[in-house]
Amino acid sequence: xTGQGSPGRTTVRVGSAAGRADAGGAESCSSGxxxxxxxxxxxxxxxxxxGCAYDGSAITLVPVADVAHLVHGPIGCVGNSWETRGSLSxxxxxxxxxxxxxxxxxxxxxxxxxxxxxxxxxxxxxxRPAAVFVYLTCVPALIGDDVEAICRDAAAELGxxxxxxxxxxxxxxxxxGNRLGGAALLTHVIGxxxxxxxxxxxxxxxxxxxxxxxxxxxxxxxxxxxxRVLSRISGDARYAELTWAHRAKASMVVxxxxxxxxxADLQSQYGVPWFEGSFYGVRATSxxxxxxxxxxxxxxxxxxxxxxxxxxxxxVAARLTPYRQRLAGVRAVLYTGGVKSWSxxxxxxxxxxxxxxxxxxxxxxxxxxRIRGLLGADAQLIxxxxxxxxxxxxxxxxxxxxxxxxxxxxxxxxxxxxxLDVNQxxxxxxxxxxxxxxxxxxxxxxxxxxxxxxxxRPPPWAAGTPSRTLDNPRxxxxxxx
Amino acid sequence: MATIVASSKPVTVDPxxxxxxxxxxxxFLGVARCMPLLHSSQGCAALAKVLLTRHFRETIPLQxxxxxxxxxxxxxxxxxxxxxxxxxxxxxxxxxxxxxxxLVDAAGEDVRRTLRLRTAGxxxxxxxxxxxxxxxxxxxxxxxxxxIAELALPRNGVSIDDQVTLLPGPVLTPxxxxxxxxTAQAFGLRTVVLPDSSRSLDGHLDADWxxxxxxxxxxxxIAAAGRSAAVLALGSGLATAGRMLAxxxxxxxxxxxxxxxxxxxxxxxAAVAGREVPEALRHWRSRLTDGLLDASGxxxxxxxxxxxxxxxxxxxxxxxxxxxxxVVTAITPTASDHLGAMPCDEVVIGDFEDxxxxxxxxxxxxxxxxxxxxxxxxxxxxxxLRLGFPVVDRLGAQHLTSVGYRGSLRLLFxxxxxxxxxxxxxxxxxxxxxEGPC
Numbered sequence: 001x002t003g004q005g006s007p008g009r010t011t012v013r014v015g016s017a018a019g020r021a022d023a024g025g026a027e028s029c030s031s032g033x034x035x036x037x038x039x040x041x042x043x044x045x046x047x048x049x050x051g052c053a054y055d056g057s058a059i060t061l062v063p064v065a066d067v068a069h070l071v072h073g074p075i076g077c078v079g080n081s082w083e084t085r086g087s088l089s090x091x092x093x094x095x096x097x098x099x100x101x102x103x104x105x106x107x108x109x110x111x112x113x114x115x116x117x118x119x120x121x122x123x124x125x126x127x128r129p130a131a132v133f134v135y136l137t138c139v140p141a142l143i144g145d146d147v148e149a150i151c152r153d154a155a156a157e158l159g160x161x162x163x164x165x166x167x168x169x170x171x172x173x174x175x176x177g178n179r180l181g182g183a184a185l186l187t188h189v190i191g192x193x194x195x196x197x198x199x200x201x202x203x204x205x206x207x208x209x210x211x212x213x214x215x216x217x218x219x220x221x222x223x224x225x226x227x228r229v230l231s232r233i234s235g236d237a238r239y240a241e242l243t244w245a246h247r248a249k250a251s252m253v254v255x256x257x258x259x260x261x262x263x264a265d266l267q268s269q270y271g272v273p274w275f276e277g278s279f280y281g282v283r284a285t286s287x288x289x290x291x292x293x294x295x296x297x298x299x300x301x302x303x304x305x306x307x308x309x310x311x312x313x314x315x316v317a318a319r320l321t322p323y324r325q326r327l328a329g330v331r332a333v334l335y336t337g338g339v340k341s342w343s344x345x346x347x348x349x350x351x352x353x354x355x356x357x358x359x360x361x362x363x364x365x366x367x368x369x370r371i372r373g374l375l376g377a378d379a380q381l382i383x384x385x386x387x388x389x390x391x392x393x394x395x396x397x398x399x400x401x402x403x404x405x406x407x408x409x410x411x412x413x414x415x416x417x418x419x420l421d422v423n424q425x426x427x428x429x430x431x432x433x434x435x436x437x438x439x440x441x442x443x444x445x446x447x448x449x450x451x452x453x454x455x456x457r458p459p460p461w462a463a464g465t466p467s468r469t470l471d472n473p474r475x476x477x478x479x480x481x
Numbered sequence: 482m483a484t485i486v487a488s489s490k491p492v493t494v495d496p497x498x499x500x501x502x503x504x505x506x507x508x509f510l511g512v513a514r515c516m517p518l519l520h521s522s523q524g525c526a527a528l529a530k531v532l533l534t535r536h537f538r539e540t541i542p543l544q545x546x547x548x549x550x551x552x553x554x555x556x557x558x559x560x561x562x563x564x565x566x567x568x569x570x571x572x573x574x575x576x577x578x579x580x581x582x583x584l585v586d587a588a589g590e591d592v593r594r595t596l597r598l599r600t601a602g603x604x605x606x607x608x609x610x611x612x613x614x615x616x617x618x619x620x621x622x623x624x625x626x627x628x629i630a631e632l633a634l635p636r637n638g639v640s641i642d643d644q645v646t647l648l649p650g651p652v653l654t655p656x657x658x659x660x661x662x663x664t665a666q667a668f669g670l671r672t673v674v675l676p677d678s679s680r681s682l683d684g685h686l687d688a689d690w691x692x693x694x695x696x697x698x699x700x701x702x703i704a705a706a707g708r709s710a711a712v713l714a715l716g717s718g719l720a721t722a723g724r725m726l727a728x729x730x731x732x733x734x735x736x737x738x739x740x741x742x743x744x745x746x747x748x749x750x751a752a753v754a755g756r757e758v759p760e761a762l763r764h765w766r767s768r769l770t771d772g773l774l775d776a777s778g779x780x781x782x783x784x785x786x787x788x789x790x791x792x793x794x795x796x797x798x799x800x801x802x803x804x805x806x807x808v809v810t811a812i813t814p815t816a817s818d819h820l821g822a823m824p825c826d827e828v829v830i831g832d833f834e835d836x837x838x839x840x841x842x843x844x845x846x847x848x849x850x851x852x853x854x855x856x857x858x859x860x861x862x863x864x865x866l867r868l869g870f871p872v873v874d875r876l877g878a879q880h881l882t883s884v885g886y887r888g889s890l891r892l893l894f895x896x897x898x899x900x901x902x903x904x905x906x907x908x909x910x911x912x913x914x915x916e917g918p919c
Binding site: 042044045046047048049051052053070073074075076077078079080081082083084096097098099100102103104105107108118119121122123138139141143144163168169170171172173174191220225265386387388391406407409410411413414415416425438455 | 490491492493494495496498499502503510518522523524525526528529530531532534535538539540544545546547548549550553554560561563564565566567568571584586587588611612613614616624679686690747852853856882914
């Protein structure tokens with residue numbers, strides 16, 4: 001890999017032969033095929049956390065806004081998960097509808113293929129989607145429904161693409177599902193059509209899901225540089241733009257280890273170079289913008305980029321100053337997976353918050369190296385964060401903020417600790433330069449609440465606390481707690 | 482009287498139905514120091530946990546046997562036993578509840594046989610359910626039946642005269658359960674509540690963090706559940722559970738929502754206790770009758786659409802009909818015997834797409850449904866009264882009561898207030914060609 005900077009800086013990595021090997025190597029334990037290798041950890045019965053491969057494939061693909069996303073499986077798969085994710089669309093809302101075959105016992109006995117065929121045709125005819133994505137789940141995988149054949153036949157009958165997404169839940173973890181979702185695009189979608197025109201500055205964003213509108217924080221910066229996002233994979237995407245992703249001049253993998261393989265395959269099959277980066281934090285955003293210039297190999301773009309970076313960094317520094325003053329000395333524990341374990345560290349540091357510990361549950365050795373670079377060698381790394389351990393780490397490190405995914409929100413609340421949601425269910429956008437300011441403002445707002453001190457106080461009648469009673473009326477009001 | 486119509490589409494669009502395993506988990510979360518374990522791939526537990534966490538705003542204890550392709554095909558018994566041992570060690574539960582799923586159902590696993598291989602550890606109950614059939618209600622009721630079958634003492638022993646067993650159904654919120662218990666206690670009765678979410682899922686702050694919920698029905702109380710003078714079940718699916726405890730004497734109703742159904746509950750408790758109705762309950766009744774009068778101006782003649790679980794559907798229909806509303810459509814995920822008696826023309830077994838279409842066709846002015854109804858209500862331009870499961874886009878899901886005089890009054894006002902907030906009360910001037918005075 002190239003483009004490696006000094007420790008402590010967020011850097012972009014440019015795809016290359018080495019980068020590709022890394023994409024295959026570091027991520028191999030969460031790929032569908034190699035999850036079967038004995039060296040790869042399987043989830044522990046009774047101590048598993050996190051979603052399944054189906055969940056991961058849906059995270060990667062459901063943001064495609066004009067597609068009907070049809071889940072072939074029992075009711076639980078989509079019933080428990082629809083309307084949970086925060087990807088936004090600037091246009092079509094079809095992706096928000098939940099379509100499912102809701103398989104029953106009858107389908108297990110006689111096979112689910114007939115029901116699936118009818119379902120695809122019904123959805124295709126009534127909702128007129130740009131395409132139908134069919135998600136395989138455990139039960140039809142077990143009974144051997146030939147989803148690919150059904151999709152092929154239905155596509156011919158409907159005259160629209162019908163794409164099988166073969167990521168049954170029991171095939172692996174959420175990361176494996178992200179990757180298998182990317183594989184479905186590569187196999188069935190990318191390269192099936194051509195853009196009406198191309199420019200020298202056409203790029204793909206891979207792994208950017210437009211959570212709470214983050215793409216819309218990044219887009220204006222790229223516009224100013226004259227960079228055109230040819231394919232959004234997949235936040236705020238339309239089906240058509242996915243089909244010509246192979247014509248991009250570069251891909252950026254945004255905060256996703258699992259989709260490095262898609263970028264690497266785009267390079268090996270179509271010669272699209274790629275780099276990996278993040279839009280969380282001032283430094284990371286600047287590095288990401290420079291990454292485009294570097295990969296596109298355009299000195300003039302590099303000059304334009306430096307001008308925009310200098311201007312934006314100065315502008316955002318001024319806006320951040322009051323927050324950095326207010327947040328100085330605030331300690332935070334970050335608990336999130338994979339790439340965010342370092343990219344969010346950088347963003348939190350840019351707001352002036354001191355990150356005292358971070359999770360490394362789904363992080364690769366390379367992620368851990370970056371964390372060490374950002375936090376120093378003594379950084380506390382949380383390998384497995386059950387709620388009890390997280391609260392202990394928060395307490396011992398003197399942190400007043402837990403930044404984590406939504407499932408740990410109430411861990412923080414029960415521990416009477418302030419919480420910042422950094423995962424996909426959130427409603428705040430933190431990308432790009434303005435996103436850092438939004439992040440700082442949000443942390444400041446959350447920490448300004450008086451509630452955390454108040455709920456820690458014992459009630460006035462608790463033992464050892466003076467209380468105002470008929471016998472002891474002299475305790476002033478307000479000191480009872 | 483209503484005709485029951487099943488939606489005949491080949492695809493489910495925006496499902497109203499929840500899986501039976503989810504319903505079973507919900508029931509087990511009302512048992513003291515119980516750890517539910519889904520016999521499933523890990524996603525089943527992760528997705529269910531996220532949904533329950535978002536609704537209750539609590540950390541939800543839920544684990545999984547984490548099946549892979551290989552363990553599913555070669556036999557998942559070892560994974561289940563390993564999962565049980567792990568949660569027994571880590572969470573120190575007093576009871577482990579194993580819940581099967583469509584995956585092990587389709588694989589044809591003999592889970593009972595696997596569980597018989599255990600030689601040590603805390604007791605285990607098995608809810609043999611599947612997301613290939615039924616819904617929230619069926620899973621919840623199967624879990625209650627499993628608890629009774631495994632843990633309740635045989636009912637031919639000495640009965641406890643002043644004790645009543647209450648079986649709250651799947652649609653009761655934690656504060657509904659509390660209201661039900663308090664209503665019985667107002668008659669001087671001691672209560673066994675199974676399951677009891679009123680102190681486990683009610684949203685309260687404990688002194689220390691624990692991986693298991695505090696509160697819930699103690700195992701000793703489940704043991705004594707069959708020794709009560711009477712058994713009352715508030716949920717039509719709990720008829721079997723009621724019979725297991727009290728034979729034909731068990732009193733099962735689909736709901737206690739609205740004046741009539743609340744009266745029936747109170748009258749039955751008075752008969753069980755052999756006492757007059759306490760003054761406090763009489764006063765709550767007078768508040769409800771007063772509220773019905775106050776709300777009648779707003780609600781009379783209003784057209785409402787309901788998309789709810791079966792018991793809640795008939796309960797809300799009863800209350801709103803008492804207040805003068807006209808139920809133009811009622812959609813529910815699974816069939817139930819009592820639906821035919823509902824005060825509307827038809828009940829549709831369907832999804833949110835059916836609900837949206839029929840709400841539009843019926844010209845409804847208010848939709849009563851979970852948060853999943855919000856998109857449809859927005860498209861239709863009518864208000865949504867949030868009720869049922871899940872309610873994730875508002876705070877206080879635990880407090881959305883509907884049971885008894887007090888719960889009915891809360892729901893009545895909430896419905897009326899949604900309409901008041903949505904309606905533009907200012908009269909609009911008629912359009913005229915005549916020019917104004919200035």
